Amino acid sequence: MDNVRCTSICTWTENWVEEEDITTNILSRLPVKSLLICKSVSKHWRRLICSPDFVRSQLRWSRENPSFIFFLRYENELIKISGEVFERIPLPFGQRPNNCDMICSFNGFICLTNYIGQNHNIIIWNPATQEVQLLPTTTLSKKPPKIGVAYGPGTYKLFRIFYPASKSQPGYCECEAYSSITGSWKGIGSVTYWPMSSKHVSINETVYWLISAEKDRTVAGSILAVDLEENFRTISLPEEVSRNLSLVDLEGCLSLISINVEANRFDLWVLQDYNNEAIWFRKCSEDMPILEIGYVFSVVAQKNEILFMLVERYFVYNIGSRTWRELDWGDVLRRKYPTAFAFTESLLPCTGTIGI
Amino acid sequence: MAFTKKVTLKSSDGELFIIDRAVALQSRTIQYVLEDTNPVDAIIPVPAVDARTLSKVLEYCKKHLIDLNTDFEDYSKWDKDFVDAEVWMLYDLIMAADYLHIPPLIDLICDKIASMFKGQTPDKIREIFNIDNDFSKEEEEDFKKKSGWAFK
Numbered sequence A: 001m002d003n004v005r006c007t008s009i010c011t012w013t014e015n016w017v018e019e020e021d022i023t024t025n026i027l028s029r030l031p032v033k034s035l036l037i038c039k040s041v042s043k044h045w046r047r048l049i050c051s052p053d054f055v056r057s058q059l060r061w062s063r064e065n066p067s068f069i070f071f072l073r074y075e076n077e078l079i080k081i082s083g084e085v086f087e088r089i090p091l092p093f094g095q096r097p098n099n100c101d102m103i104c105s106f107n108g109f110i111c112l113t114n115y116i117g118q119n120h121n122i123i124i125w126n127p128a129t130q131e132v133q134l135l136p137t138t139t140l141s142k143k144p145p146k147i148g149v150a151y152g153p154g155t156y157k158l159f160r161i162f163y164p165a166s167k168s169q170p171g172y173c174e175c176e177a178y179s180s181i182t183g184s185w186k187g188i189g190s191v192t193y194w195p196m197s198s199k200h201v202s203i204n205e206t207v208y209w210l211i212s213a214e215k216d217r218t219v220a221g222s223i224l225a226v227d228l229e230e231n232f233r234t235i236s237l238p239e240e241v242s243r244n245l246s247l248v249d250l251e252g253c254l255s256l257i258s259i260n261v262e263a264n265r266f267d268l269w270v271l272q273d274y275n276n277e278a279i280w281f282r283k284c285s286e287d288m289p290i291l292e293i294g295y296v297f298s299v300v301a302q303k304n305e306i307l308f309m310l311v312e313r314y315f316v317y318n319i320g321s322r323t324w325r326e327l328d329w330g331d332v333l334r335r336k337y338p339t340a341f342a343f344t345e346s347l348l349p350c351t352g353t354i355g356i
Numbered sequence B: 001m002a003f004t005k006k007v008t009l010k011s012s013d014g015e016l017f018i019i020d021r022a023v024a025l026q027s028r029t030i031q032y033v034l035e036d037t038n039p040v041d042a043i044i045p046v047p048a049v050d051a052r053t054l055s056k057v058l059e060y061c062k063k064h065l066i067d068l069n070t071d072f073e074d075y076s077k078w079d080k081d082f083v084d085a086e087v088w089m090l091y092d093l094i095m096a097a098d099y100l101h102i103p104p105l106i107d108l109i110c111d112k113i114a115s116m117f118k119g120q121t122p123d124k125i126r127e128i129f130n131i132d133n134d135f136s137k138e139e140e141e142d143f144k145k146k147s148g149w150a151f152k
Helices: A002-018 A020-027 A032-038 A043-050 A052-064 B028-037 B051-066 B072-082 B087-100 B103-117 B122-129 B137-151
Strands: A067-071 A077-082 A085-090 A100-106 A109-116 A119-126 A131-134 A146-151 A156-162 A173-179 A184-191 A195-203 A206-212 A220-227 A232-236 A244-250 A253-260 A265-271 A280-287 A296-302 A305-310 A314-318 A323-326 A339-343 B006-010 B016-020 B043-045
Touching: A020 A043, A020 A052, A020 B087, A020 B103, A032 A043, A032 B122, A032 B137, A043 A052, A067 A100, A067 A296, A100 A146, A100 A195, A100 A339, A109 A146, A119 A156, A146 A206, A146 A220, A156 A184, A195 A244, A195 A253, A206 A244, A244 A296, A253 A296, A296 A339, B006 B028, B016 B051, B028 B043, B028 B087, B051 B072, B051 B087, B051 B103, B087 B103
Parallel strands: A146 A195, B006 B043
Antiparallel strands: A067 A077, A067 A339, A077 A085, A100 A109, A109 A119, A119 A131, A146 A156, A156 A173, A173 A184, A195 A206, A206 A220, A220 A232, A244 A253, A253 A265, A265 A280, A296 A305, A305 A314, A314 A323, B006 B016
16 A cells, blocks of 8 residues: 555656646635745745736635725724634734724735825735835825725726815815826826715726715715726716615625615615616615614625624624624624725735736 | 436546446536447546546545435535545545546545645645755745745
8 A cells, every 4th residue: 555655646746747727726725824835835836826827816716715804993903804713914014103094905905094294105015925015105185085996807006086285276176096007196187076985896997986965965975986997987876775875895796785774674786787877776675683783883795795883793694695693703893993894815916917 | 218327437447337327427528428429338438547536536426416405514524524535545536536527526625635735834735745845945044034924
């Protein structure tokens, strides 16, 4: 038996080189931290793991297993919850800046900003590889700017809507865009609509923000969208929505969650056609027993799960199985009012550009 | 009947396996052969797979056919035991699953091997999988300097 075993193992090593597809298939399933270790196993593995094809393949796997990350105000770390696994990730600075904010999570990156005295610093951070990039200086803004990131498989564009310090008209906004391909900012011109906040959804290379209604600036009235080609447009909301609205990405579709507190339920609307006309259809309308426990201060989604964040507790609704569960580790987040995002680990360099 | 209900497979070392057609159809490679030629009572050679590995692959195919109605937990327990094998067996199995094109089996084994890499040092991975270290001492030191945090 020992002889047989020996022959087989020898074949294994020799064939590792030939069976690149199988090796890629196996290694793509590993967390980035394990891959950084695997890079120093052999020259062949190192070459493979560094190749653009592998980086893409790993990202595809990672998207199948997203986690939720939570940005806690006043704390020097993020919290990552993936099923039953809980992890603390230290922020990439020694001393956390006072006005530090987390804007979004995409392709394994986290976008952090710091707005102080009209200056606005923007950082792209890959927590899995611990790489950090400070974007070039932005135009001074009188008020905190709004941000959205559109991205494709190997590129991203950051849109920044700001209030130019050099212009005196109240409410005058301009947009500038940072492209990961050019590595620089470019002015796009003035904009007539601006997002309610930097909270946005990015699907199919397009950013979507909620914008205020004309009659009542405190509620959302429509959606502002911009794509990688810098085409802006607005999309109207369904007529029967409540004041408590959240935009989310559910299984790659732009979706709207409208919570009706009086009726103890939420409606899930999905936009069917992005490009021509906005056609919303109500995918489901579900009872929300959790509303008896408390107030929902934020909603975020990943794949087919919606996370409803209450002050004391966190609940996940699965739209496939139509079931509720309480988030594991939710007690760690009690009364912390974090901002949450869906996160997928990646090996992408912060320049965001691979194989081009 | 236009097709036979039994199919005969011949391993690389000449052993014959007579199995239900439905079992064999889980392999896309065999499915294509059957669709193309529809051999009646013919023997389909499987030149890349030896008898020991083929019998193990067929054990998987039979289980996954018969127990289609078993609930998920029973299934995953069986799968877990199935891949609780030595490295050389997993290697032979994945090569066979790849050749015979049985995607769920490929998935199962890839998951298993990936789990064996997780949390291991480069030395341990090389030892388990018998991979030669072709880096110089200087290169190794350099990696530790650059991404030393990952090794902790």
